Amino acid sequence: MGTQLSFDRGSAEALSVSKQEPTWLTVRRAEAAEKAQTLDWPQPEKMRIARWNLEAFGNYKAAEPAAGTAELPAALQELLSKEEDASGLLVQRNSSRVLNRMNEKLAAKGVIFTDLETAAREHVELVQKHLFSVVDPYTDKLTARHAALWTGGVFVYVPKNVEVELPLQALLYSDDAEATFAPHILLIADTNSRVTYVDNVVSAFAGEVAPSVHQSVTEVIVKAGARVQFATVHHLAESVTDLSVRRAKVEQDGRIEWIVGDLHDGNILSDTVSVLEGSGATSDAKVITIGARAQKMSVTTQAVHVGRSTDSNMVTRAVMKEQATAIINGITKIEKGATKANGVQTEKVLMLSPKARGDANPILLIDEDDVTAGHAASVGQVNPEQIHYLMSRGIAKEDAERLIIYGFLAPVVSEVPIPSVREQLQRLLERKLES
Known part of the structure; x- marks a missing residue:
């Protein structure tokens, strides 16, 4: 077992105070730690994650700041865009931010791109209002623990009518299995804004290491008429359990585009949901994953239609090798009153081994008559x-x-x-x- 964090209300509160966080955040962390004691782990379809190593959260370890990308391991430098191809860069090493730079012209327009811990101190009104406004921290033990333990993280705010032409990039990496690695990403795209965010979540361990957990929660708030492209690629070591929850709330005529590359080598819980609240809201999700060895993966993509004339498209491709197991869930949920909604999903699994297992589960939950919905699913060699x-x-x-x-x-x-x-x-x- 990896290092386990002493976990209760008092320890969460003490950690927050030691980091000089604002009082409101200290209170939230303490309450979440207490609530986590009473909640169960999530129970995804056909996958018993309670059998996984879920306790190795490690301890908070602040890393020394880096002067520039040249100080990063060479393998990680290869993942970064050229400076002229990105609007900004944020690097988190284990529990804390070590590098942050941003285009000065965008900063002058009011764009914020920093770590979430800094934003909680310097942009209190925005963070306090929106943090855990899309994800209920008390959904289950995973979200409650994350609400108590998240570290570093990413905060993006794009003001009304501002377009960020080049991507904002984050590199979130772990090279110490005994350090907490739990970034929280909070992205707010205000009315009629445009932004593309890209992150790489990686490990850079030397030799064999103890088991550890990467736990992350992403919240994306897409205001009316805004457009967000959110791309994330995970490639962590086999010793890491990857628990990733992503949620987007999309208002009238807003659009979210998800690009998820689950190329992790260890067990995966990946749960991505778009809630289309406003009329004319749209979501497009593309997910790709490869399973190998004895890896177990639960990959769920969901669109919830609430507003009228909403549109969602979900495409998942999985390739299964050796003895890997994957449960691929696609869920289209159309609520009562979401007239003229359209939801389409496709899940396909390619099997490369007779010992591998891949289940593709298309699910349609429709409570409204005047809608269209379709699905396609296949598993084959x-x-x-x-x-x-x-x-x-x-x-x-x-x-x-x-x-x-x-x-x-x-x-x-x-x-x-x-x-x-x-x-x-x-x-x-x-x-x-x-x-």
Whole structure:
């Protein structure tokens, strides 16, 4: 077992006070720690995560600031966009921010891009109002513990009518299995604003390490007419359990685009939900994952239609190797009164091993008549006829299989609108498929 944090109301309160956090945040952390004692772990469909290593949260360890990206490990530097291709960069190492820079012109327009702990002190009104406004901290033991223990994190605010043309990028990495690694991302896109946010969540351990947990919660608030592209790529070590909850609340004519690359090597709980509250709100979610060895994955994507004339599209592609298990859930929920809503989802799983397991579960929950909804789901193996055809053209069998797999994943990868993220996904896919 990895290092466990002493966890109760008093310890959460003491940690907050030691970091000189505002009183309102100290109170919230303490209440969440107390509430967590009474709650159960989430129970995703067909996956008993209570059997996983969920206790190795580690201890808070503040890292020394970095003067620049040159001080980062070489493997992590490769994940960063060129400075001229990004509007800003934030780096979190284990429990705290170590680097933060941002375009001065955007700052002059009122754009905020900093770690959440700093924002809680310097932008109290925004953070206090919106923190845990999309995710209920008392949903289950996972969200309550996170509300008590989150560290570092990311805060983005884009004012009304401001467009951030180049992506804001965050690199969140762990190189100490005994340090708490629990970033909270809070992004607020005000009326008619535009922003693209990209993060990489990675580990950089040297040699064998004890088990640890990465727990993160993301809250995205899309005001009327705003547009947010949110891309996240996770590639942590096999020793890390990745627990990631993402929620977006989208107001009238707003749009959220999710791009999720779950390329983690350990067990995964990935839960991404768009709540389309306002009329004309839209959501587009693209999720890609690869399972290997004895990995277990619960990957859920959901769209909740509340407003009228809302539209959602969800595409998930999973490739399963060796003895990996994946439960892929797609949920379209159309509430009463959400007339003219349209929800479409597709889940496809490609099996590369007879010992692997992949379940694709499309779920439609519809409480309104005047709507349209559709789904497609499939689980299958590599088509031998396709392999035979490619081999007849002089392509070796292994290369033929690789081409078919890349073709299977291409509908997600090719539609990623951010070139740097698309290239990263491609490299990581190749690495995990060939390992």
